[in-house]
Amino acid sequence: MKNNNLKKYLKLFSFPLVFILFCTFFNPSESNPKIGIMIGIAIWMLGWWVTDIVPVAITSLLPILLFPLTGIISGEEISKVYFNEVVFLYIGGFLLALSIEKWEVHKRIASRTLIVFGQGTFQILAGFMLVTSLLSMWMSNTSIALLMLPIGISVLDKLKEIYSEKELGKFKTALLLGIAYASSIGGMATLIGTPTNLVFKKIYETSFKSGFKINFANWMIFAFPIYFILIIAAFLILYLFFKPNKKLEIIDNTFFKIENMKLGKTPYEQKVVLFVFLLFALLMIFRADIVIGSFQIPGWSSLFNHSDYIIDAVVAAFISILLFIIPSKNRPGNTIMDWETASKIPWGIILLFGGGFALEKGFEVSGLTHWIASKIGLLSGNEMIIIILTTCFIAILMTQFIANVTVAQALLPLCVALSISLKINSLFLMIPITFGASAAFLLPISTPPNAILFATGQIKMKEMLLPGLILIIISGIVISLAMNYWGTYVFGITK
Numbered sequence: 292m293k294n295n296n297l298k299k300y301l302k303l304f305s306f307p308l309v310f311i312l313f314c315t316f317f318n319p320s321e322s323n324p325k326i327g328i329m330i331g332i333a334i335w336m337l338g339w340w341v342t343d344i345v346p347v348a349i350t351s352l353l354p355i356l357l358f359p360l361t362g363i364i365s366g367e368e369i370s371k372v373y374f375n376e377v378v379f380l381y382i383g384g385f386l387l388a389l390s391i392e393k394w395e396v397h398k399r400i401a402s403r404t405l406i407v408f409g410q411g412t413f414q415i416l417a418g419f420m421l422v423t424s425l426l427s428m429w430m431s432n433t434s435i436a437l438l439m440l441p442i443g444i445s446v447l448d449k450l451k452e453i454y455s456e457k458e459l460g461k462f463k464t465a466l467l468l469g470i471a472y473a474s475s476i477g478g479m480a481t482l483i484g485t486p487t488n489l490v491f492k493k494i495y496e497t498s499f500k501s502g503f504k505i506n507f508a509n510w511m512i513f514a515f516p517i518y519f520i521l522i523i524a525a526f527l528i529l530y531l532f533f534k535p536n537k538k539l540e541i542i543d544n545t546f547f548k549i550e551n552m553k554l555g556k557t558p559y560e561q562k563v564v565l566f567v568f569l570l571f572a573l574l575m576i577f578r579a580d581i582v583i584g585s586f587q588i589p590g591w592s593s594l595f596n597h598s599d600y601i602i603d604a605v606v607a608a609f610i611s612i613l614l615f616i617i618p619s620k621n622r623p624g625n626t627i628m629d630w631e632t633a634s635k636i637p638w639g640i641i642l643l644f645g646g647g648f649a650l651e652k653g654f655e656v657s658g659l660t661h662w663i664a665s666k667i668g669l670l671s672g673n674e675m676i677i678i679i680l681t682t683c684f685i686a687i688l689m690t691q692f693i694a695n696v697t698v699a700q701a702l703l704p705l706c707v708a709l710s711i712s713l714k715i716n717s718l719f720l721m722i723p724i725t726f727g728a729s730a731a732f733l734l735p736i737s738t739p740p741n742a743i744l745f746a747t748g749q750i751k752m753k754e755m756l757l758p759g760l761i762l763i764i765i766s767g768i769v770i771s772l773a774m775n776y777w778g779t780y781v782f783g784i785t786k
Contacts, residue, residue, distance in 0.1 A: 306338035348639035351646025373645030376604035383607025384437030427477030436740035465533035640746035647736030686727030
C-alpha cells in the first residue's frame, strides 16, 4: 500500500517539478523565457494525461490556471479558446450518434456492414479502414470520424453477441483507432482531403507564381503510394498490437443475413435518423466548392450572400436543432432527440478538446511554435535526404500537439525563405511538412478523429502511445523517401 502511494505521489508531483525546472534552469531561450515556461506546461499536461493520475478533463484545465499566472495569456482570453467552432461540430456529431443509439439504428447499420465485411476480425478492420480512408479523401477527417463512430461501436456490440469479451481481447481498440488513423491518412491522398493541403497550395502558388503547377492529378499521383503504404502499415500495426487473443472461427455470411432479417421492417424513427445521418454527410461534403483540376462543383453555401460565414459547425448546429424538432410517431409528444439522451454527451472529453486548443494557443502566443520552426534553418549544408527527413519530423512532432493547419501556416512560409537561401527547390521542404502535419497519431489531442474515438471511453491513452509512435516514425520515413525519389519525378525537380 505504501509503495502504491509513493508511486502515486511521484507521478503527481514529478511533472510540476519538471515545469519548474523548465521555467528556471532548463529554459532554452534567454531572450524569451516564455518558451521554457510553455515547454514545462506542455510536459506537465502530457504527463498527467498519459499517467491519468488526475482525471483527463481536470488536467485539461491547467492552462486556465497556469497561463495567467506565468504571463502566457490572460485568463479571459484563454477561457474563450475552450469553446470554438470545432467543439460545436463535435457536439452536433455526438448528438447524431446518440440519436442513432437511442433508436437502435446502429444495429441495422451494423448488420448491413457485417454482411459485407463480417467474416472475421481481420476483414472487419481492413474493411472499416479502407472505407473510412476512401471517404476522408473527399470530406473532413472530423466529419468522417463522427459518421463512422456509431457504425464501429454497433459492430463491436454485435461481435460481443457472437464472441466473448475474452475472445475479442482488445480488438475494439484496433477498430476505433483504425477509424481515427484512416481518417487522417485518407486526407493526404487528395488535394482537397484536408485543409493543410490547400494551405500548402495557396502559399506555394503565392510565393512561386511561375513555378511548377500543383493540380489535383499530379498531387494524387504523388500522394497515392504514400497513402497506400501508410494505410497498410496502420492496419498491420493495429492488428498485431490488438488482435483477438486467439484465432476466431470464420463466420458464415448467412448468419448476418439472418440476423438482419430478424430486425424486421425499418420503423419511422429509424428512417428519420437515417435520413438525418445522410443529410449531415451530404451537407458536409457539398458545403464548399469542390475543385478537381479545371472541374468545379459549386458548394451549397454559395447560395447565401455571406457564404464564407458558413462553416461545418453551422451544419452541426442545424442537424442538432433538427433532431429536437422532428416528432416521434411511436412515442407521441416526444421528438427524435430529447435532453435526457443529449445529457450523455461526454462533457469531460469536450474539456479535453478545450485543453488541446489551449495548448495550441499557448504554443503560438509564447513563441514556442516559431522557436521550433526556426530550428529548420540549422540544416544548411546537410545532404538533401537529411534536410527532408528533419523537416518532416519537425512537422510531425509539432502536429502531435498543434492543429495541422497551424503547423502548416507556421512552417511553410519559413520554408519558402529557407529554400531560397539554401538554393533548393521549395517543394523539397514544403511537401514533407504538408504531409507530416497530417501524421497525427500519438495522442487524443493530436487531431479531432483521435479525440472523437477516445471520447467513447473504450480506449486508454496509454494504448495509443506505442502504435502511434511507430506509425509516426514510419510516416516520416515514407514521406521523406517518397519526396526525395518519387517526388523529383512527379514534380519534375532536379537536385
